[in-house]
Amino acid sequence: MKLPFKPHLLVLLCSAGLFAVSGVMFVKSRAPAAPTVPAASAPTTSTPVPATPVTQQPAPVVAPAFSAAQIDQWTAPVALYPDTLLSQILMASTYPANVIQAAQWSKDNPKMQGDAAIQAVAGQPWDPSVKSLVAFPQLMSLMGGNPAWVQNLGDAFLAQPKDVMDSVQRLRLLAQQTGALQSTPQQTVTTVKRAEPAKATAPQTTSVPVPHHPQRSLKLNRPIRR
Numbered sequence: 454m455k456l457p458f459k460p461h462l463l464v465l466l467c468s469a470g471l472f473a474v475s476g477v478m479f480v481k482s483r484a485p486a487a488p489t490v491p492a493a494s495a496p497t498t499s500t501p502v503p504a505t506p507v508t509q510q511p512a513p514v515v516a517p518a519f520s521a522a523q524i525d526q527w528t529a530p531v532a533l534y535p536d537t538l539l540s541q542i543l544m545a546s547t548y549p550a551n552v553i554q555a556a557q558w559s560k561d562n563p564k565m566q567g568d569a570a571i572q573a574v575a576g577q578p579w580d581p582s583v584k585s586l587v588a589f590p591q592l593m594s595l596m597g598g599n600p601a602w603v604q605n606l607g608d609a610f611l612a613q614p615k616d617v618m619d620s621v622q623r624l625r626l627l628a629q630q631t632g633a634l635q636s637t638p639q640q641t642v643t644t645v646k647r648a649e650p651a652k653a654t655a656p657q658t659t660s661v662p663v664p665h666h667p668q669r670s671l672k673l674n675r676p677i678r679r
Contacts, residue, residue, distance in 0.1 A: 517612075517613055517616065518608075518609075518612050518613065519608075519609050519612065519613060519616070521616065521620065523605075523609070524609050524613070524616055524617055524620045525620050525623070525624060527602060527605050527606045527609055528606070528617060528620045528621050528624060529624060530595065530602070531543075531606075532620070532621045532624040532625055532628075533624075533625065533628060533633075538589075538592075539621065541582045541585050541586060542582075542586065542592070542596075543606070543607075543610045543617065544580070544582035544610075545580065545582040545583045545585075545586055545596075546596075546603050546604075546606040546607035546610060547607040547610060547611055548579070548580045548582070548583055548607070549600060549603045549604045549607055551579040551580055551583040552583055552586075552596050552597065552600075552603050553597060553600055553603075554577075554579065555574070555577075555579055555583050555584070555586065555587050555593060555597075556593045556594065556596055556597020556598075557597065558574060558577070558587065559587050559590050559593035559594070559597070560593075560594070560597065563590065565587070565590075566587075566588055566589070566590050567588050568588065570587040570588050570590075571584055571585060571587060571588050573587075574587050
């Protein structure tokens with residue numbers, strides 16, 4: 454038996470189905486979302502890191518600025534001068550600009566020497582050691598004609614005074630051994646033995662004397678002609 458086809462019933466059924474589906478979706482969309490619970494973080498404990506002890510580095514060893522050969526070359530022209538004059542030369546060499554001015558003054562005043570020359574330059578703004586050297590025109594000519602040598606000698610004396618004095622003693626001893634340095638009526642060569650200072654040691658219940666090794670020191674004394 455054939456049922457009569459009723460299109461309006463089919464449309465009605467489809468509409469009812471769509472309405473039911475949309476109702477379910479609407480209900481699901483209105484459902485409250487479950488609250489998000491943050492994950493509990495595990496408790497952490499901070500362990501203090503011990504500070505690394507700072508080790509003090511030893512100071513670097515600074516090599517001398519000038520070698521013994523260089524210092525010997527600079528002290529050779531004046532090593533055999535008497536001690537009093539040599540000390541003035543070494544101090545004056547640390548004022549090379551003053552030495553150049555004094556040498557020029559000595560050149561411009563060739564007849565001035567000795568105490569008269571020293572009194573004539575009393576008002577000059579030079580170091581006293583430089584003023585004392587104008588008494589010797591030949592020495593002033595030597596130093597004024599070699600400004601680079603004066604500069605080097607002064608720099609060595611400022612940086613390494615002990616090495617400069619050791620060089621003087623070494624050159625004097627060499628001159629004495631070769632016969633170039635001897636006592637004369639005008640000059641007296643004196644050999645002095647000096648003991649090294651004792652090294653500081655920790656206090657002990659018993660003290661043991663330490664022998665000293667003498668060193669030779671040559672002193673040159675002679676009247677200075679002005």
